[in-house]
Amino acid sequence: MPVHDSLLPLLGRGDAPEEVRHVRELPASDAVTAPWPSNVHPDVVAAYAGLGIHEPYRHQAQAMGAAAEGHVVIATGTASGKSMAYQAPLLSAIHSGRLKAQAAPGVLQHAEEATALYLAPTKALAADQLASVRALSSGLMVRADSYDGDTPQEQRRWIRDHADLVLCNPDMLHAGVLPNHPQWSRFLRRLRYVVVDESHVYRGVFGSHVANVLRRLRRVAALYGANPVFIGASATSSGPRQSFARLIGVDAGAVEEVTRDDSPHGPVTVVLWEPEQSGAEGEHGAPTRRSAMSEAADMLTDLVLKQVRTLAFVGSRRGAETVAQMAHRQLDEVEPGLSHRVAAYRAGYLPEERRELEAQLGDGRLLGLASTSALELGIDVAGLDAVLVAGWPGTRASFFQQIGRAGRAGQQALAAFIAREDPLDTYLVNHHEAIFDIDVEATVFDPSNPYVLSPHLCAAAAEQPLSPEDMKVFGPTAADIVESLVRAGQLRRRPAGVFWTRAEDPASMISIRAEGGGPLQIIETDTGQVLGSIGTGQAHQQTHPGAVYVHQGRSYVVDELDLEHHVVEVTRAHPDYYTTARDxxxxxxxxxxxxxxxxxxxxxxxxxxxxxxxxxxxxxxxxxxxxxxxxxxxxxxxxxxxxxxxxxxxxxxxxxxxxxxxxxxxxxxxxxxxxxxxxxxxxxxxxxxxxxxxxxxxxxxxxxxxxxxxxxxxxxxxxxxxxxxxxxxxxxxxxxxxxxxxxxxxxxxxxxxxxxxxxxxxxxxxxxxxxxxxxxxxxx
Structure with a gap:
């Protein structure tokens, strides 16, 4: 019997479910190792040996060696060890620099010392990396700390003055570090490496913003005499060299790419699943299918009943909570003692809650977890037997990241993609070659978008007056945009360069994740508490009067959308409906x-x-x-x-x-x-x-x-x-x-x-x- 046939019954519909459109076996692969590159310090090699790692995988060694020569992007699968590929060069540079500086103290001490900046798209991922670095570097001369919006003010000064490795996110780099670069002069003068983790997530307008933030970073670092090497860690993607070069603003020839994966993987059986029609009629009398969330909840229940450790990816916060609740209800009916071993996981939980859920899933106390894409990124969750993907996650890169969570410990594993009622989902489950047999997508973003580039040029001018040479950093359209900003009175041309003319900090007026303007503050009317914010472009569709707004699993109904004062007033409610705007x-x-x-x-x-x-x-x-x-x-x-x-x-x-x-x-x-x-x-x-x-x-x-x-x-x-x-x-x-x-x-x-x-x-x-x-x- 083929191996995948023995796994299909785990999904709860028998040996040959009608919903199955395709089954693909992703083969196992063996590890290929290589010697440590010469640029990795012996003390760092010893630190890894203390964790039981005696040789890197071949692709890790290649990336480490390339980092000694220039920019590099490593684009390999989930659990392939990308973290080690960039941590080893960073820790080696910092540790060896401190040793050299101690051996020859003096005014030129900083010439030997090195610092490094790590950028993650989420605070949770940066916190996970910090824990990993601290566990590894206890015997090394490395002072690492995270710097984000939650960092206490008294700790921020210590980080600026003493930290060697700063773990940050693009938002804080943009709004907290670059506008205050004189305070960061010690760190920037020694900046040797910049790591851009999960670089494939920087796409669309967010990617365009981050690309310009990184150009501003390169420019400010050059002001202090630093020319850092950028290391990108990415999921598999089309043209990672070209995408990463465009992200950091250099020629593609200046970037080395590492795409071969030499890490070991267990076999994964991937099932493409299209729910059957539910019998109900939808809009205009068209038949509807069972929802992907209902199917995922049923599968999660069946897998947990069989003691199969499972992670279900759901596209929204509300969806993750709903799948977990449905599985709880079904388990209570069949085997009540198991329902407490299923939970939800998403952004919005406190860091300690997320860490506890990750630990419980890792050690088996939890058998099932319904999660948003928050667990897709590099947070280390190993030992899973099955992964469910309820609805296409947007890209092949994300899909393979998610199903890569299964079989991480080398065991045989199961993954199922459950199609939503959506043209793309329908196409993919019926055209399996579009998932498995063609290249993954290119990362699409446009740093020259004038709506994005204009405010970043203002921010750059406030950090240091713009010179003609700076136009090369920001691309061929920058000079024309600067001229239009000068004509508008936002910038002023002087012999020393182009200056920002206003008292406000231009960086504080840019939200790199907001789209379409704003933001509007969302306020709970009963308590006056600010729940969050939303861009003007989304406010009409998502926070119009009467809209149901969900925040951290709680539902609210919008009382008033005050566009003049940039406020949305909401009241806590428990509606049994959701809302969709018509335009x-x-x-x-x-x-x-x-x-x-x-x-x-x-x-x-x-x-x-x-x-x-x-x-x-x-x-x-x-x-x-x-x-x-x-x-x-x-x-x-x-x-x-x-x-x-x-x-x-x-x-x-x-x-x-x-x-x-x-x-x-x-x-x-x-x-x-x-x-x-x-x-x-x-x-x-x-x-x-x-x-x-x-x-x-x-x-x-x-x-x-x-x-x-x-x-x-x-x-x-x-x-x-x-x-x-x-x-x-x-x-x-x-x-x-x-x-x-x-x-x-x-x-x-x-x-x-x-x-x-x-x-x-x-x-x-x-x-x-x-x-x-x-x-x-x-x-x-």
Missing amino acids: VTSVKVLEERRREVWGPVTVHTGSTQVTSQVVSYQRKAVPGNEIIGEEPLDLPPTDLFTTSVWFTAPAPVLAAAGIEEPDLPGALHAAEHAMIGLLPLLATCDRWDVGGLSTALHADTELPTIFVHDGHPGGAGFAERGYELARTWLSATKDAIESCECESGCPSCVQSPKCGNRNDPLDKAGAIALLKAFLDHAPA
Whole structure:
């Protein structure tokens, strides 16, 4: 019997479940080791030996050696030992520098000493790394500490004055370190290494912000005479050398990449699972499938009953809590003594709570954990028997990171991907080659986005006046943007350079994770407590009056959205529904930058103005998604200046494909929805990162047109990625619609959960005919 056949019954549906679309066996691999490189100090080698590590894996040794020569990115799988690959060079440089400085004390002592900066996208990951470093460096001359928003003020001065290794996040580097660089002069003068951990997560607008923060860091370090080596640690991705070079702002030739994985792995059986139809009807009478969360909860229950240690990844905080609660309920019915061995894990928990959950999962006290992507990153959780992925996590890189949590101790393991009602999920479970047999995605971000670059140039000018040489650091568009900022009076040109003119700190006015403006403070009306913040771009959709807002597992209902005073007032509540906003949208073409002609069909990309107005919201039942009611809203329109890709074709060409004029709006609309759903197949984005519009006659193009636009000011690179891979994108979209078993369209193919027109009109057959007509004219 094939090995995977023996594992399928663990999922609770027998030996041959109808829901299984594909089973793939990822083979085991043996370890390949290599000698320690010469740049790793003997004391560091001895420290690792004390932990039972006597030789590095070959790819670790390669990365360590490359770090002695220049920038390097190591892009290998989960549990491949990336941490050791960058920790060893850092600790060696710091330890040996301190030894040399002690042997020859004097005013030039700093020339021998070294410091290093470690950057993680989350505070939890930085805390995990700090614990690892302290355990390793107890016998070394290394002073390591974390520096983030939670660091007490009295500790911050000690870190600035004495720490050799600072563990930080991009937010704190941007707002706390760089604007105050004179206070960090000791540290910056000695800066030898900068580690950018989990560098693949820096994509879209967030990635664009971080790329400019790292350019500012390089510039400030140069001010103190330092030229640090950057080490990137990434999940497997397409073109890691190019992506990391673009992130740190250097030529690709200056970066060495390490992609071969020589660590040992046990065999993993991966199951692609498409839930069966539930029997209920959704919007417009379309049949619905069982939700991925319900399937995940059932599987988690069955696996825990069989004593299989399992981690279930769920896409949202609320989803993780819901899956854990459902599993608790089901276990109480079958074997009550087991329910306490299942828990939820997500951002928002206190650090000590997260550490305890990680420890309990690691030592077997917990058998099941429902988690958001918070456990996807480098936090060390070993010994898992099974991983469930409820809904596509957005990228192949994330998917393989998540299923890589199974079999980390070398044992045989099981992983299951459970498809949601979503065009991309449906496509992937029915086209397994798109997961396993093609390269993972490139990381998409655009550091030259003027909406991102402009405020960072202001921040850089406040840190040190800008010189003509600095324009090379920030890219070819920087000089023109500086000129526009000078004309606007935000910067002032003087013989010594270009200066920031205002009293405010420009860095404090940039939120590198916020999108679309803001922020607005979310305040609980009964207590006056500030719960969090939200960008202006999301406020209309997510915090309109009557919206259900969830924070750290607690539900609130929005009482008032005060845009003038940047406040959202909410009240604690326990609704049995969730809310979705409805909007109307128009798109205006501002500038066409590129076009590709496919006979009568044309593909365009350029700048557009997207005007949206939220006009109502629906309340939908939990679970079931039934519409309970709809309420009108009176909110002002918002404008988004962004990048789009759009497709045009004359109506006679579409009529020749069998799409009559009355059916054209529905065909265009259905194709637009499915295209938005499938774009994440090619770009590292979520369908919520992009939007779209389709019309049978657009005012600017004067033709039937489909627009897909980035949902971020200036664009995030997603629409341009769609333009560059247009034929592949349309082909995958057509395949996804055709492979869906519904008759006239459903959430798995052409219906959209965020449609402003209530998914009306939609023509599934017309969308297939339209996409086929486009592809018939596309170049091979």
